[in-house]
Amino acid sequence: MAEEWVNWSGSLRFTPGVVERPNNEEAVRQLVTQALEQKKKIRIAGAGHSSVPLVKTDQILVEQGKMNGVIAHDEETRRVKVLPGIHIAEIGEALVRRGLSMHNTGDVDFQRLAGAFGTGTHGSGIKLQNLPGMLTGCRLVDGRGRIREFTQENNPEMMNALRVSLGALGFFTELTIQTETARKFTREEYCTHIDTCMEHLDELINKNMMFDFYWYPRNDLVKLRLCNPEGEGMNKLSFAHKIKHEEGWLYQILPRDRKLKFDEMEYAIPYEAGPACFQEIRKRVKEKHRQYVAWRLFYRTIAADEGYLSPFHKRDSVTIAVLQNNVLEHERYFNDIEPIFRAYGGRPHWGKKFSLKAEELRPLYPKWDEFLQIRKEMDPEGVFLNEYLKEILGV
Amino acid sequence: MSNKAVGMKKWAFSDGYIPVQSTGHEPDFVSSDKLSVLNTTKEDATINITLYFTDGEPVGEFKIEVKAERVRKFRINDLIDPQAIPLGVAYAGVIESNVPVVVQFTKQNTAQSKLALMGTMAFPLD
Numbered sequence: 263m264a265e266e267w268v269n270w271s272g273s274l275r276f277t278p279g280v281v282e283r284p285n286n287e288e289a290v291r292q293l294v295t296q297a298l299e300q301k302k303k304i305r306i307a308g309a310g311h312s313s314v315p316l317v318k319t320d321q322i323l324v325e326q327g328k329m330n331g332v333i334a335h336d337e338e339t340r341r342v343k344v345l346p347g348i349h350i351a352e353i354g355e356a357l358v359r360r361g362l363s364m365h366n367t368g369d370v371d372f373q374r375l376a377g378a379f380g381t382g383t384h385g386s387g388i389k390l391q392n393l394p395g396m397l398t399g400c401r402l403v404d405g406r407g408r409i410r411e412f413t414q415e416n417n418p419e420m421m422n423a424l425r426v427s428l429g430a431l432g433f434f435t436e437l438t439i440q441t442e443t444a445r446k447f448t449r450e451e452y453c454t455h456i457d458t459c460m461e462h463l464d465e466l467i468n469k470n471m472m473f474d475f476y477w478y479p480r481n482d483l484v485k486l487r488l489c490n491p492e493g494e495g496m497n498k499l500s501f502a503h504k505i506k507h508e509e510g511w512l513y514q515i516l517p518r519d520r521k522l523k524f525d526e527m528e529y530a531i532p533y534e535a536g537p538a539c540f541q542e543i544r545k546r547v548k549e550k551h552r553q554y555v556a557w558r559l560f561y562r563t564i565a566a567d568e569g570y571l572s573p574f575h576k577r578d579s580v581t582i583a584v585l586q587n588n589v590l591e592h593e594r595y596f597n598d599i600e601p602i603f604r605a606y607g608g609r610p611h612w613g614k615k616f617s618l619k620a621e622e623l624r625p626l627y628p629k630w631d632e633f634l635q636i637r638k639e640m641d642p643e644g645v646f647l648n649e650y651l652k653e654i655l656g657v
Numbered sequence: 658m659s660n661k662a663v664g665m666k667k668w669a670f671s672d673g674y675i676p677v678q679s680t681g682h683e684p685d686f687v688s689s690d691k692l693s694v695l696n697t698t699k700e701d702a703t704i705n706i707t708l709y710f711t712d713g714e715p716v717g718e719f720k721i722e723v724k725a726e727r728v729r730k731f732r733i734n735d736l737i738d739p740q741a742i743p744l745g746v747a748y749a750g751v752i753e754s755n756v757p758v759v760v761q762f763t764k765q766n767t768a769q770s771k772l773a774l775m776g777t778m779a780f781p782l783d
């Protein structure tokens with residue numbers, strides 16, 4: 263038995279049978295082949311930041327710390343090939359050395375790139391897609407132990423299945439991402455009242471490259487966060503009080519350091535439904551939950567994409583997240599809010615808490631059956647499945 | 658202006674209780690317990706607060722910085738690090754600072770629309 267494995271928030275613990283740390287694609291291929299021969303199961307761990315049991319196994323857990331780094335980049339197309347275990351922070355720094363940048367990051371930068379893609383990790387910005395939106399090609403070891411290579415140009419539908427694939431289609435051994443020319447950004451934070459924020463919401467979303475806000479349930483104040491290329495976007499907001507100003511490369515100023523641990527549920531809802539859904543949740547939290555909940559709610563926007571299991575599949579979206587200190591009870595709170603998200607057609611973040619199972623998830627995703635068909639072709643023996651994936655995929 | 662440090666390094670209050678209900682526009686009229694900390698010294702103050710309850714273990718330390726020669730007010734309701742405290746329960750607090758400070762404790766109860774406000778000095782301990 264290996265040591266107990268604990269996720270970031272501490273809400274998920276298990277002891278894998280063995281932990282493997284391959285250092286190249288061939289070693290991954292051998293692991294999969296051996297697992298097939300021995301009828302064992304494999305789960306692939308990223309940085310352990312998801313808080314649902316995607317990586318839980320009592321058999322083989324594979325970590326990818328040794329598969330880390332930039333392989334090559336093409337100056338003309340700005341496409342970059344990386345190993346899957348590279349952390350978001352590391353890739354940010356490595357790209358800037360080449361004059362390049364990712365288009366966005368989430369709120370933190372300690373995920374591994376393949377792990378972040380696995381659940382459809384996103385930042386905020388109405389014209390910006392989630393992180394796997396960058397994926398233009400990949401190599402992976404599938405569930406038959408075959409090394410496969412796909413590109414956006416040659417295999418667009420397969421790429422759309424792979425974009426957000428929960429580690430259920432195979433083990434990514436190489437990722438090619440579309441980057442941009444690096445620019446300096448300005449990031450500002452403002453404080454105001456929630457009513458003022460909602461009055462100016464459209465303008466804040468549409469006039470800034472990246473905008474999101476936190477609402478504090480015990481005082482109705484909000485923190486507005488704006489991030490724009492230097493000289494662009496809104497500045498000097500007349501309706502809010504500035505509390506922070508930073509300048510730098512995107513990877514330096516966008517992610518935040520999160521030491522205080524929390525559990526979180528987040529849903530993506532159609533963009534137009536965002537304000538109404540938020541107001542309903544706000545009312546509910548004030549009426550029912552703030553005796554025990556002081557953590558903020560988080561409101562972001564994300565552009566539509568084509569990923570079969572992307573929560574933003576074919577729809578511009580708003581995401582709303584509810585959070586709770588990890589040492590406090592969150593289930594009563596999350597279970598009470600989840601039906602509100604669902605009433606607005608919400609799709610859960612695959613890496614955060616949610617209660618839906620396959621029969622509830624399937625109607626939310628028009629390409630669900632196609633994804634399952636591809637999964638069957640890629641991994642007929644289910645070597646990459648665990649109990650949790652079986653439940654949420656219905657296989 | 659005199660450089661004399663005013664206050665004490667250790668304070669306590671025992672009558673903590675934040676009503677669950679509030680009426681009126683927030684944040685001004687939210688039911689709350691507020692601490693006001695005055696730091697007259699030339700050094701930034703680091704305030705550590707530990708909260709005690711009628712049931713359960715103490716929670717802390719909540720860390721608050723008060724810049725040199727500044728006053729800072731904050732609602733206990735808003736604290737989340739290391740964890741939020743429940744509303745509607747009795748609690749008490751001990752406040753420790755690295756430099757002498759003056760601590761005042763204010764309770765606002767808007768559970769009904771007629772505002773009730775009460776301010777008192779926290780109890781100096783050193």
Ligand SMILES: Cc1cc2nc3c(=O)[nH]c(=O)nc-3n(C[C@H](O)[C@H](O)[C@H](O)COP(=O)(O)OP(=O)(O)OC[C@H]3O[C@@H](n4cnc5c(N)ncnc54)[C@H](O)[C@@H]3O)c2cc1C
Nearest residue numbers: 308309310311312368369374377380383384428429434613
């Ligand atoms: C503090 C904090 C802040 C967060 N902020 C955001 C945010 O701003 N936006 C957002 O969208 N999410 C956010 N999240 C969620 C987080 O981004 C996702 O849960 C993400 O998937 C975690 O990445 P990871 O590297 O830890 O991967 P893990 O959680 O370990 O794994 C995620 C999935 O990827 C699969 N996987 C990993 N590597 C491979 C591989 N090589 N090949 C195939 N599959 C693989 C795993 O099997 C698993 O299914 C946050 C989480 C935390 C804890």
